[in-house]
Amino acid sequence: MILQRLYTLAQLLLCCTTSVVSYKILVAGDAGGGSHYYILERIAKALAQRDHDVTVYVSNMYTKHRHAPPLKFVTYDSLVTMDEWESLLSNITSSYLSGEDFLSQVQSQLKAAPLVFKLMRDQCHSALSDKQLLNQLREENFDIVVGDFYYICASLLGQALDRPYVLIDCPLPSTWQYSINNNPINPSYIPATQTGFDQQMTFVTRLMNSFQICLNYLLTFTFFADYDHLKQIHNIKPEVSTYTTLGQAQIFFMNNDFTLDFPKPLMPNSIPVGGILTRPGKPLNPDLEAFVQGSEDGIIIFSLGGYVSIVEQDMADMFAGAFSRLQQRVVWKQRGKTPKVIPPNVKMMEWIPQNDLLAHPNTRLLVYHCGVNGAYEAIYHGIPVICLPVFYDQPDIAQRIASKGAGLRLDINTVTSEILVEAIQRVLDDHSFRSNMRTLSTIFKDKPNHPADEVALWTEYVVRHGGAGHLRSAAYDLNLFQYLLIDVILFMTICILIVIVTMATCCRCFIVTKRKLCSKKVKAE
Template structure:
């Protein structure tokens, strides 16, 4: 028999205490409202995953969603309250399709910039109309008030969540973007220094030369200007619906108790964050599930492994030549390829390629025969690849995808290619390089080990902090005093002005004294010289 020592007893008691603590923290049930309608894709799935995590902890969770997303209302553990949307799915997807098409049409850089600038007013209009839809039904809002929710969990990108929090007079926490823009940083007072923090949509590395830092600074300023226009639109909505119109949208967003950022420093570059900003990247990560028998047979049937190719849920291949280029590249490979088809299809599909409209990407990444992910470099796919240790080849299209691609390339976990200039030869060469060079898979496995080395899953981390806010009636102790400063005070412009005046005054006094000294000396020596003569 093994003797039971005192240390073993203490260790078991410690484990028992932790289990009891976990159980006691989950006994209290809260009523939680989850809201956000920034899109039917990744934004919604992240909120749904958080809602499930909260429901698993015995909380009463209600999801406030528009009737545009009826296909999502199928989770039995959640309750749904829907409102009539003024925006149709065709309008939303049509706008995204137009934006992505401009990137894939082969336009030059200036033409793409012009196309995106033209699209901004339409994006703002759809978001504004969607917010108006969520607030216009007063009877539905009264129904939500009668539920007496303890807290609201919402999407920062769908700014209306904060307005809903004010309308219901409830505290709220926000899920921010994976790579927040400068306007997001300014809302929660996280410092942004363009010298080493790349702005969103630049695709820059964190080590920048002069020209890159100059362009990065320009992008930060542009993001601030766009933010002013965007917030002004919501200020108008606050007046229409009489939701504390005296409080600006900028201030309303800043009143969130916690900002959850959908990123993780396993992938992101280091940067300073305020105490109430919590990184929770990888919310959708999970172990792979068994594949459908037909798909399992296709994946297992390749002795050289399988490659996944996807451009996401919104990006469509708009040119036939591009579809044929990808097919030509995959035909030259020994591996089998699972292609998520959207848009144009190749004239000839190679025998080693399986075309599918929808793919279980996470489950495929978790399959032991998967070797590589070739995709558009969306943030959720990046963390799924990191979770399963699968190297990637990035073909970024728009928004933050070039930024994610650069971070993956900087970590040595994959390669970044230009989707508008890539050829079959370039793509095949890149695939062979990643497959043959063990450093890519080794680096990705290292990132995977780092990512998984944490006490809680990101979705559970959001749930724990949400409970924390409710238990303590907010998180004001994590709130920086910077929230109470105006721009003049925050940038120390008043201090700089005062010091400048002091320095100028000292210089003037010293100059005056020197001038008087010179005059006195001249008079003294000149008078002696005159007397001597």
């Protein structure tokens, strides 16, 4: 009996013990800063915690992220300076803040896109130009490359090293990313990125949505033309287009979760992993903790993110005027113009621990630009939101939050102190907003793995099986005419026309013959 129990215990221990295999993984860490980088760094840490040998490939434009053991860093010299990026972001912010309608926003996109494309292309050229460094990476013989989908160079790097690669969408997945992944996108109920529409669209909004999808495709092929040229310069399989190169990723990790996003069809190799940066809160520093705890009515967090700057003095003063009328204290992430008079209930900081503040029990509301990472942090901690979207996917995220009753969406171009104060009071007084957000939080957390661990597990899966070709749809091998059945539609149209013409000819012959017979009969009589 004792031996049998020992044998059973040994079997249980054997079942609970997993064989740990260490893989060599290269993470193409974008330029090395901002929200895109933070997502990749979180994934890199999740992989390192699973005993993998992780190397992060980034530019020398940033230096503050180089101390994240056990990660190793390999840096390349950037042709793009921080001043260039900052200037571009400032110009984009100004152009979007000046646009008040849909056509103005489209015009802003068309102006900003070439500048963004140029800097991203130059950044990629930097990453691929150091041949000695690339040879060192080849000698490392990595098992897989993990990169940012939007940072196109990650897929080119994987192709240059002849390694399988997986890609993650760091913003909310866009229309052209869905097309590359071969995920169906129907304009009748799937809103395109940068429209700010929900799934209940009128004829006019469906028309605008279709136009935006076409515009996204147009910008995509303009964007990829530069990278096709880079592939030729650096001799990275120039016969394979950049569009096809992206489509050859083994797995597409989508930075969305249907707790927030609208339901839509996905291919088997498109894995939703929204909320990668979510985590429990950490204690605040003593000074900030004293400010937060000192408010009997709770605190409000105000931030326009790491990219958006308040460029007009009037706007800074407007926000200060609104916050001065509140009973709550406000933690304000300051970027750009500072208000002429800072209210006594406002604490301005160049950087705020947003996640830790959201986790604090005294936090009541988040007022921010509606970036995707902040949206999932707010959902994770159950904090309602007032959205002030500026550009790119922010209007889309704002509409998703508003449609789920978890917050309100305001227009940053037309908002006034009165409108903002009224919106804040409404969200604070109407408990349905907080209740809906807590419901979303419960749903979001009800999953077997954290999103970062989910990425790690699927990355290991790809390495173990030498790829994930069995999850790849046959749609990848079809050209546009075949995929949209244009050739079939043309063939069927021609057949129908032939039948119609044949029937019409037969009817005409019948009528003509009948008339002739009738005419002969009349003459005979």
